[in-house]
Amino acid sequence: MFEKLVEPILNPLLILHPFWIVLIIALIVSVIITVIYKLMTDQDLMKTLKAEMKEFQKETKELKDHPEKAMDVQQKAMKTNMKYMGLSMKPTLVTFIPIIIIFGWLTSHLAYYPIMPDQEFMTTATFKDASGIITIEVPDGLNIISNNAQTITNNQAKWVLKGPPGEYLLEYEFEGNKHTQELLITDELAYKQPIKPIKNSKLKSLNINNEKLKVLNLFGWKLGWLGTYIIFSLIFSMLLRKWMKLA
Template identity: 60%
Template sequence: MFESFINPIFAPLLRLPILWVVVIISFTVSLIITLVYKFTTNQSLMKTLKDEMKEFQKEVKELKNEPEKAMEVQKRAMQTNMKYMGHSMRSTLFTFIPIIIIFGWMNSHIAYEAINPSQEFTTTLLLNNDVKGEIELIESEGITVKSENPKTIEDGKAIWLLEAERGEYLLEYKFQGRSYTKELLITEQQGYSKVSKKVSDGFVKTINIDNNPMKVLNLFGWKVGWLGTYIIFSLIFSMTLRKIVKVY
């Protein structure tokens, strides 16, 4: 629904390295959230409430030997915190839906690596465990099947090794007189068709194109996907922007 609106905005970014795509989007979203928060909340009130919570924290530490008094202070701190959260909720309502839309776009465009021309890849059919027999992948121009075909179902799945030229394809699988299809995109650019198609017809569960998951960031051997990378940079940008813009 929102693809036609958001794609012209973010699609040009796909010419950049994926790390930069995530950095730019996380900065943009953090900036928007910070500005919306600043102008949809009473900042003087928010500062007062935040200062009160800090004072309550100090009092609780000072009253560590007087548990009853400390408990009373904690109750007051919780009430103040609830007020703070209540006033923050308005800005959350303004930004929640746009963030979900942007996350959906990122998941559709940078969660997986593209399959390049002449690159070997696999497609997998997952079936109910009691389904037996052979499935045939119909060969079409531009696609080379490099594994056994038809494929015998083993452990509830059938996997084919393929190679294809650049282009958009519709893979067709034949099983016991039934026909199943799955879109496939082969490109040198960043892009891919939906990696998994749910069927659930009593025989086939899902049809998958086995794109490699995109690893955007390498932190000392820990390879992070788009979402983890987004969270890391959005935290950095949010904390920095809130200090610069003086948001409480």
């Protein structure tokens, strides 16, 4: 919903490969967070507190044979750490909502590959302890490659469809009840929510079988947008904080 607020800014990035989209967004967000952190914190105080925490850690190690004295030092360290965390929390709260909105946009565009025009794709109805027949009706323009009526087997029923670009509404009927699901066919990085949960029915969910989008292949470890974003964000944040000499 709120991701529409950032669409005018971020949608132009959709002409790029997902790897570059995530990298650019991670860099921009890291710069914004780092600048806000610097502006909203007293860096001299933060550095003093950080130095105190290191000193307390050193004292605690030296007093390992004196538990009572070590406990006193740990309590002082805890108070200093809480003060440091409190000062760090203010800029975090300021940037929290914008980051959530950006994450919503990324989820809407980079979690799955789109259903391409005239590409065969599957839609699946998943059940719990059900048997019988379920049917599907599709709008004009969409083609049902399989039969529109399917027998439930192993708590699933599947159809193969294809069609030209456009937005569609699929209609499923089971035991006299009708359920709908939105479908988007496009060659752009966009899609409707692939999974629709169903409540109060033996029919548990309707799925458009979009393939999950993998942004980064890290030595055979294939990551989606979130894992890729976290890696880039950590790298950029460390470099920026070091460059700006932040506590």
